[in-house]
Amino acid sequence: MASHRKSRPTGTRVAGIRTPALATAALTSVALLSQSANAAPAAPSTDGNPSLEEVEKKVDELYRQAESATEKYNAAKEKTANQRKRVDTLLDDVAERTQSLNEAREELGSFAAAQYRTGSAVPGTATFLLADSPQDYFDQDQLMGRLTGRQKAAVDDYVTQQSETMEKRREATESLETLTDTQNDLKTAKATVQKKLGTARELLSKLTAEERARLAAIEKKKQEEAARKAAELARQQAEERERQEQAAQQQEDGSSGAGSGGTGPGTGTGSSTSPSAPDASYGTKAEKALAFARAQIGKPYVWGATGPGSYDCSGLTQAAWKAAGVTLPRTTYDQVDAGTTVPLSQAQAGDLVFFYDDVTHVGIYIGNGMMIHAPKPGTYVREESVYYDGESSIHSVVRPA
Template identity: 45%
Template sequence: MAAHRKPKHSPLGGQAARTAATLALASAATATVFEGSGHTEPRLTPAQVKAKVDRLYQEAEVATEKYNGAKEKADAARDALDRLQDESARRTDRLNTARNGLGSIATAQYRSGGLDPAVRLALTSDPDQYLARAALVEKAGQRQASTIASVRRELTGIRQLRAESDRRLTELRGHEADLRQQKAAVQGKLTEARSLLARLTAEERARYEAAAAGSGRSGGSGSGTDTGTGTGSGTGSAGARADRDSGRGGPVTAPNGRAAQAISFARDQIGKPYVWGATGPSAYDCSGLTQAAWRAAGVALPRTTYTQINAGQRVSRSQLAPGDLVFFYSGISHVGLYIGGGQMIHAPRPGAPVRVAPIDEMPFAGATRVG
């Protein structure tokens, strides 16, 4: 008879097994906590926040200039489309007039009975009168041929205009898509900058904003109301008054009257807020300010920094004269109006209004003389 064997028990049975399971879960939870905390971003110092915000504002300015370029192209495409549609409407009116003229001629021919001219001459009681009328009919036939040719020209022209309109419409939609993309890029950078600034304490934020009021490139609050970009200090602030006084301090010897006019206009804008995409009169971005200043002097500049740099004669830094456009960063993403003495008037960034600043506070990229 086979011996009965006792069933084997797990060494961690009963209470021991439950204890082991509890310890395992606790270990897993602890590991999860440590693993999760490893991904938590450490608190940035004010200096680190400033560095990141400066970088974001500079990237936002790059996107702003791309937005300005896309808007300029979209506006041009929209204007061209409007002109094409107006011309198409005018040609359609001329076509309808020509068609009505052909209809009148056809009706007159039908009413005349369409008799052979020789038969009409044989039956008429007044041959002289008939020949006079025949000459008029021949002239009418010539006019008819001319009208038909005109109709054909109008039809061809309208077809070409419609094809060009379709091309311009496609082009416009592409520029509008680019416009939306660049707008989203600008707003994303500014939102990220505001989020970083929100990490600062009230005291740190106050020091940061005071620095922004004193130097155009040391950051800004970005807390304004216009498209969420920040409006900076108003024209009544002490910083704005100091900048305006600095901009007016002493005569500036401009090389010509137009340069003097551009500088005078730019001085009058000191203290007005930076708003991306703005061209005045109440706010500006950097290229919007230089464009408006030279427009006041009777010179039409293109809209963006990377097109303005090619709008005149390039000059070296050692050759700078008041009224020259000075450009910064490798991507030509910022521009100011040189006023002499190593100084410029420029629209710095959100939170920092139009002001006088030294040209060596940013990496110099080139200069152009216009006017």
Template identity: 40%
Template sequence: MGAHRKARQRVTGGGRARTAATITLAGAATATGLGGTGHADPQPTAAQVRARVDKLYQEAEVATEKYNGAKEKADTAERRLEELRDEAARKEDRLNTAREALGSVAAAQYRSGGLDPALQLALSADPDGYLDGAAFVERAGSRQRAAVGRVRKQLRDIEQLRGAARIEVTSLKSRRAELKRHRETVTGKLEAARRLLSGLTAEERAGVGHGTADRSSRASSPDSREALSASTQAPNSRAAAAVAYAHQKLGSPYVWGATGPDSFDCSGLTQAAYRAAGVSLPRTTYAQIDAGRRVPRSELLPGDLVFFYSGISHVGIYIGNGQMIHAPNPSAPVRVASVDVMPFAGATRVV
């Protein structure tokens, strides 16, 4: 730090001396907060680093769920835009066909037109046939008017579709900008956590992550009897199937934004588990908590979704005996943990 540097012995000119003194004082002020003794802050302990990393992971998880929600909306907007464009193209094809038909009728009228109907009757070699033809023309005129009306409606419909598509394009641009912001937040926090962890030994890193201390050695080798027990205790076959899927994925890596089959984030795991059971869940934690019937903690059954933190930013799937399977964060794979490792926020029975 600047406070510990010795002034150079050879200083020529008062201006340089004053500059050196200013730099030295500025360094000291930075190191001491303008009121300290000039000593650098003490290095954080391993426990403090782990606590900070856990905090960064939790903040990254909040941003991940916001990213997931924004991506879901962006995907919906993209599908809607494609549907609008397809529908507009189909209507334009029908409009072109109708225009061609009207053009043919107009050309025929031009070629035959101009003569007064009474004169055409007088000059006709077949008056009876002419009268029949006139009646047909009148009916054709009515059909032509109806065709013109249909063309006008098609034009209005196409313009409405184009207007809706323009709105959807604006929405999609906004969603993509939102995605970029959340992605940058997630990656920034994960990178900060990685830098902090790089300063710890493997042993010191052992305490990082939600529920890291809970049976981490068994994360990739679940007890089949335990999995069977959780499935039989589940309230129905679909909840049992979701629990069984979660057991199969123990040891899979955490990847933010992932929904399987080989890697997951927290809500991606629960969504994939219930998808395997034939149940469609929303993508985000704050939507999943409303995807079923709320149940009190005292009545939890295997297959229930358990949520954590006041912002509903983490979720796991309950497997009984006060334990869940969840995807913690990048420092830990899908694993079994106690529901007590994080602040409990609520639970939902999906089916």
């Protein structure tokens, strides 16, 4: 799925990063140096070279496209693995059926040979072993009339086995062709990612120290704005929880005043009565998922990786929720449908936050407008504001369990 979003200047998105200072400086440069091979060129500056802002936009577009290609790679890799299993199963089945078919063929051959020796059939009986269709041969009245019931049953069984074996061979052939196509898709996606990241490295080598410092200053300003928005979201969520708790308390007081009785202390749990609030079991699972995600902070982003030493964005979320006993699909495209969509204002710790129109990035919400995610190549798993790439980049929030 090709990205169809407009380019957004994002810089390196290092707010909340827990990585060495040198790595952070390098990441700041890398995040600003990508360019799509087919992206429309930006207007050059007066000296004929792209301005810092123009480079930043080109870099952002490249990383978005690389991220999209990574998810395509993940999907093709998973599909390849599943198809390979199917092909292996079919080939094993065909081998077993072929062995059984050969044994049945030998038995029928012995029938024909015995009839030839006793003179009960014409010498042409020997051609059975070379016939394309044993049924056509045995359908001849002069031979079928002389077969015993057991021999006729053997003929019928052989014909059935032959038909089933041919069908399985056809399925195996088609599956092999599909596997080849998927492997080609896998190679294409891999080449696309590598090409775009190679372009980023090439652009990185052209930045001067002064330009890197200027870009770092631009990025710092963006981080501050992202942090401000995260704090505002945290305030809104706190107000929402308070309203829910007050509504739950009023409902409990009303029930008690009506003489409902039987409602002992602690029966009203506040947010648990809200349709947007997760139940206790979700909270327990979310805690396990978040504990796992926090333990991965500082590990490098590697496209296509699912751990334990490195991750891409969907590989991290899949592994985190697997640690909580919940199985998520491999790609962002599928993970976004693996749960209940909730408003960002009602996001709970453990929810998945998806980004961009083509749903090519995902992080795990930890509360207070923050998340843990594996941002992009050249970076590390880190905590960061959900507004790290601007408010418009947020696609949806999904509660996976």
